[in-house]
Amino acid sequence: MKVIRHSRIPFIVTLLTLVFLYTPLVLVAIASFNASKYGGSWAGFSMKWYIKLFHEPDIWNALVKTLVIAVISTAISTVLGTLSALALHRSTSKLKAIYYALVHTPLVVPDILQGISLLLLFVTIFSVCSPLLAPLGIKMELGLTTIIIAHITFCMSYVTMVVLERLHEFDNSLIEAAQDLGASGLYTFFRVTLPLILPGIIAGALFAFMLSFDDFVITFFVKGAGDTTLPVYIQSAIRHGKNTAVLNALSVVFLILTFIIVFSGQKLLTMKTEEHK
Amino acid sequence: MKLRKFVNWIIGxxxxxxxxxxxxxxxxxxxxxxxxxxxxFGGIGKGFTMKTWFDLGNPSYPSIIWRTLWQGVVSTAVCVALSVPISYQLSRMNSKLKNVFLLLIIVPFWTNFLIRIYAWKMFLHPDGAFKHLLVFIGLAQESTTLLYNQWAVLVVMIYTYLPFAVLPIYTAAEKFDFSLLDAAKDLGASSFYAFRRVFLPSISKGIGTAIMVVLIPALGAYLIPDLVGGPTSELIGDKIAQRVFVDRNLPHASALSALLMFVVFLPLVLTSWIKKIQQKKQKSE
Incomplete structure (x- = not known):
């Protein structure tokens, strides 16, 4: 028998790519423990930037704002996204193609276009409505509400796609069986469909939360003057090169949290698939 | 059946x-x-005008559009070229090792976008270790600046979009039956020939998705050129943001966005058109 030799090139490319992916991150991690404020030289090991990070009121305020926005947008987009997935899955209507395009295309439109288009919408609405609302003492301006509306809009499509995939995966005969046995539509939904798609809904919600928590570009377009979310804070710190030592520590915290979330997510997913087998 | 339709309307x-x-x-x-x-006052005036469209004739724009296009295409090409061997490697590994490597590739994908750009800004910093290394081995002078040029923008774009390309290609590669490659080689095909004629065609769908998910955000990139680029490496995205935040000219920003939309949807329409032709071909065969 002929011995088949595998090329080493793919393995080498993979290793080099991992080096490429991690070198900058590892260097930031090392710098975060550097006692010197400037990255140029090593002044000994220190945890002081982490301590400073936890005593930075601006960061805490930004974190709270980001969390409020992320929680509200996740909740609403998960409900709306799940409903639209169910409607799309069941629908046989001619509108389905248009509906699907409405859900699908936001996933591929660059975020800057979503940001500017929503800003234009809000500016137009404000210019029409403020003369009407001014006598009532109501002032319409960009702020948390416009940010949350924008976040719901871009999170929704992701939830729909994840739930829709789950709906396509499972056996429709289970639902038909329940209905054949006399279960009502609502009963079938709550006792059969919902438990089956719940993992998809949870995955979609997690996805939405991460997207909302991380978003900078769209937020930047529709935010008001004082709305500093965590990504907005980080962007301005990077841009003006201020507080970089604290930023190093913050990056490491982000990395560790991401690692934990992704690791447990992967564990959860593999557990699920093994159960199925 | 009528009730079902009605319920569907309400949910949808x-x-x-x-x-x-x-x-x-x-x-x-x-x-x-x-x-x-x-x-x-930086708002939108009354009436209609063609003036904004004529303003797009600004002599600096053609070079910016050209730069946006070639940077998008090059970063997409590099990301796909790296993702194919990586996906091949990943799908051939045993499941334990595969999970570790997959995790290592996914973590940067989920790490905050700004943090990843920041890490590169620090990496290419004039006082950073990488610069010192380059000077030490004689590849750079003390005066060389690694940041604020189009190469920095390109490298960071490849860096941030690479995981986007790996995931769809890997998903396609994982479904590939690797005994087909061995069969091709048994029949006398060289490794590379088998790779090119057997492996690549069967992951072409994944490659298509990868091209889309990298090229489209790359064409709309704004944060990366804003943070690691300079005045000579601006892209359409920067210009849109400047019109909004610097001189508050929303109609001009709109015209630029319309242009960007055109550039983004052109490849989308083209790919779906090519797909349709291919399907027709397959049917007639």
Missing amino acids: APSFVWLVVFYAIPMLLVFLIAFKPVDP
């Missing part, structure tokens, strides 16, 4: 209306407002 309506109001109408507004004049 809220998100449908939401997407029409906050997604479809805003996208149309982009085109509409490009025909509006600007008012002195």
Whole structure:
């Protein structure tokens, strides 16, 4: 028998790519423990930037704002996204193609276009409505509400796609069986469909939360003057090169949290698939 | 059956209306407002004008559009070229090792976008270790600046979009039956020939998705050129943001966005057109 030799090139490319992916991150991690404020030289090991990070009121305020926005947008987009997935899955209507395009295309439109288009919408609405609302003492301006509306809009499509995939995966005969046995539509939904798609809904919600928590570009377009979310804070710190030592520590915290979330997510997913087998 | 249809309308309506109001109408507004004049307070004036479109004739724009296009295409090409061997490698590994490597590739994908750009800004910093290394081995002078040019923008774009390309290609590669490669080699094909004629065609769908998910955000990139680029490496995205945040000229920003939309949707329409032709071919065969 002929011995088949595998090329080493793919393995080498993979290793080099991992080096490429991690070198900058590892260097930031090392710098975060550097006692010197400037990255140029090593002044000994220190945890002081982490301590400073936890005593930075601006960061805490930004974190709270980001969390409020992320929680509200996740909740609403998960409900709306799940409903639209169910409607799309069941629908046989001619509108389905248009509906699907409405859900699908936001996933591929660059975020800057979503940001500017929503800003234009809000500016137009404000210019029409403020003369009407001014006598009532109501002032319409960009702020948390416009940010949350924008976040719901871009999170929704992701939830729909994840739930829709789950709906396509499972056996429709289970639902038909329940209905054949006399279960009502609502009963079938709550006792059969919902438990089956719940993992998809949870995955979609997690996805939405991460997207909302991380978003900078769209937020930047529709935010008001004082709305500093965590990504907005980080962007301005990077841009003006201020507080970089604290930023190093913050990056490491982000990395560790991401690692934990992704690791447990992967564990959860593999557990699920093994159960199925 | 009537009840079912009615229920479906009720479930589907809220998100449908939401997407029409906050997604479809805003996208149309982009085109509409490009025909509006600007008012002195940075708002949108009354009436209609073609002036903004003539302003796009600004001599600096063609080079910016050209740069946006070639940077998008090059970063997509590099990402795909790296992702194919990586996916091949990943799908051939045993499941334990595969999970570790997959995790290592996914973590940067989920790490905050800004943090990843920041890490590169530090990496290419004039006082950073990498610069010192380059000077030490004689590849750079003390005066060389690694940041604020189009190469920095390109490298960071490849860095941030690479995991986007790996995931769809890996998903396609994982379904590939690797005994086909061995069969091809048994029949006398060289490793590379088998790779090119057997492996690549069967992951072509994944490659297509990868091209789309890298090229489209790359064409709309704004944060990366804003943070690691300089005045000579601006892309369309920077210009849109400048018109909004620096001189508050929303109609001009709209016209630029309409242009970007055109550039983004062109490859989308082209790929679906090519797909249709291929399907027709397959059917007739």
